[in-house]
Amino acid sequence: MKVLVLGAGGIGGYFGGRLAESGVDVTFLVHERRYKQLQERGLRVQSIHGDLHLERPQLIQAGEAAGPFDVVLLSNKAYTLAESIDAIAPYVGDDTIVIPLLNGIAHMEPLWERFGRERVLGGLCFIETTLNAEGDVVQTSPIHEAVFGEWEGGKSERVERLEQAFSKINGTMRASNNIQREVWHKYLFIAMFSGITTLMNSAVGPIRESAYGVELTRQLAEEIVSVMKALEAPIKPDIVEKQMEIFQNQRPQTKSSMLRDMEKGLPVEADHLQGYLLKHAEQKGLSTPLLKVVYNNLKVYEQKRDAGK
Ligand SMILES: NC(=O)C1=CN([C@@H]2O[C@H](COP(=O)(O)OP(=O)(O)OC[C@H]3O[C@@H](n4cnc5c(N)ncnc54)[C@H](OP(=O)(O)O)[C@@H]3O)[C@@H](O)[C@H]2O)C=CC1
């Protein structure tokens, strides 16, 4: 099984590294700076599940001859989606399967448009990972799970083949019978979790202990669910309770990747996550005041970042 991983950041570096460690033939498609860094240092993962050092990861830059690949794992941020689609296009053949691991849902449409619905599976991941100053992947909490499946549901022969090929990794890469629902549920969680942690500028512990932290988090979840319902997303009726349970069960020091990115002064996926929901809330005439505050906070951050402040 030949796998191309677009990006070797927190997610791509982790799951790509774990796949390579388990014996899967993995190539990373990376930008020039990352290419040089990985050539010099190798791919290093520091993880509570065991460290990993691939001395010579297989690397390419966009346009280099390579492949054909059975699978392309997309692990870019949403704000480089258009460029990333162009970069993987030459490596997506008739039988190649594209699996996006991005948070959110807005990336699905452009992927379907470019590659056809039959080549694109649904995907998501639960993990807390980031790159340190040296470019090493640092993975910090117990969960390290990626999920994928046929968008229209059920388990196909190709998905079972993938699950089998990925079954030896240190971590979980599992197939889902209902990936659409799982992607929407993860979207709900991350829009809420990244929203509240960036708004409060805090890991989850102090938010839960503050006077209105839990109440506001629930209000945000309910506003998001109202939009998702208006979009006829296949979410479960009791999903707010379930997501609040997950929120309550996070380790106190857990942060969203969006908050970590803000702490490093990096761009954020505000339009992709909260902005997409707000756009639809406005079209449907829904009132989502807290979601608006969350989004506005992120847009102020972006403005200041663009102005170098
Ligand atoms: N980190 C986490 O804990 C989690 C993240 N997610 C989601 O996963 C996605 C990826 O996040 P994360 O891994 O943290 O992001 P990172 O910023 O750590 O990694 C993205 C990587 O993709 C590379 N990249 C982007 N576009 C291209 C391209 N066109 N060609 C080559 N390389 C490219 C970037 O390279 P360069 O920097 O060189 O430009 C970067 O190394 C996001 O949607 C995020 O919301 C989901 C669950 C948890």
Ligand SMILES: CC(C)(CO)C(=O)C(=O)O
């Ligand atoms: C909340 C978390 C860590 C769960 O995977 C995540 O998806 C993110 O921060 O992007």
